[in-house]
Amino acid sequence: MIRILLADDQALFRTALTSLLTLEPDFNVIAAVGRGDEVLPAAREHRPDIALLDIEMPGGTGLDVCEPLRTELPEVRVIILTTFERPGYLRRAVDAGASGFVAKDAEPDALAEAIRKVAQGLHVIDSELANESLFTGRSPLTPRERDVLEASLDGRPIRAIAADLHLSPGTVRNHLSAAITKTGTPNRAAAARVAVQNGWL
Numbered sequence: 190m191i192r193i194l195l196a197d198d199q200a201l202f203r204t205a206l207t208s209l210l211t212l213e214p215d216f217n218v219i220a221a222v223g224r225g226d227e228v229l230p231a232a233r234e235h236r237p238d239i240a241l242l243d244i245e246m247p248g249g250t251g252l253d254v255c256e257p258l259r260t261e262l263p264e265v266r267v268i269i270l271t272t273f274e275r276p277g278y279l280r281r282a283v284d285a286g287a288s289g290f291v292a293k294d295a296e297p298d299a300l301a302e303a304i305r306k307v308a309q310g311l312h313v314i315d316s317e318l319a320n321e322s323l324f325t326g327r328s329p330l331t332p333r334e335r336d337v338l339e340a341s342l343d344g345r346p347i348r349a350i351a352a353d354l355h356l357s358p359g360t361v362r363n364h365l366s367a368a369i370t371k372t373g374t375p376n377r378a379a380a381a382r383v384a385v386q387n388g389w390l
Contacts, residue, residue: 191308194237195221196228196254197270198246202293206241213301225249232262238308242287244271244278252281259286266307270300277328277388279314289313328389329371337364339390341377 193210195218197203207218220231226248232240240258242251255267268289269282279290288307291300292315303313330338340350347365351358365377372380384390 190217191215191239191304192235192237193218193304194228194231194235194240194265196223196225196231196240196246196251197221197243198223199243209297210301210304216301216304223247225251225254228254229258229261232258232265236262237265239304240265240267241270241304242267244269252278252285255282255285255287266310268303268307268313277384279388280327281388283314290315328384328387330368330384330389331364334364334368334371335384335390337361338368338377338381338384341365342381342385342390344378 193216195203195207195210197206200223203221203223207221210216210218219235219237222228222231223246225246228240228242228249242254244251251267251269251271255269258265259267266289267282267285267287268291269278269287270291270293271278272293282290289303289312291303291313295303306313328335336354337350337356340353345353347358347361350356351361354361356364365380368384369375369377369380372383374380374383381390
């Protein structure tokens with residue numbers, strides 16, 4: 190029996206997927222949570238074999254949760270389940286220790302097969318996305334540039350970003366300037382757009 194922890198913030202999707210997975214005779218969904226910060230406590234309590242993690246969740250993304258989960262509970266294999274099929278997300282997921290990266294629009298049989306393969310110690314990644322990831326490359330942004338660019342997504346003024354990140358406005362400007370240069374864009378909005386499209390944010 191493969192013990193599964195499911196994390197997705199969309200209650201309808203989470204409930205439907207739980208119902209679908211329980212139809213498989215060798216699957217047992219032992220926990221389903223709706224926030225990233227609920228994953229590690231649920232994994233500690235229930236000790237799943239597989240953690241199916243959505244990328245975008247309140248309380249921490251699946252990408253944020255993957256590495257600490259794998260560090261603390263290395264026996265838990267992670268599959269990122271997402272609508273965001275971006276090469277940068279795939280690379281970040283693999284770097285964080287994920288064993289699988291599956292689109293939410295995958296056929297149910299394909300998802301079930303991916304879970305079984307990952308439970309056996311294999312890796313499952315969409316081949317088209319893997320090829321695209323090879324050619325897109327790693328994010329050129331430093332972690333701090335990512336933080337600053339991500340904080341600027343909503344168009345906040347530099348002083349507000351600086352206050353939120355406990356940086357000086359000059360440091361925020363320097364990080365934004367570096368991100369703009371590295372993405373080859375004319376301004377921070379365009380830099381953020383490129384970073385999101387490539388899965389770097």
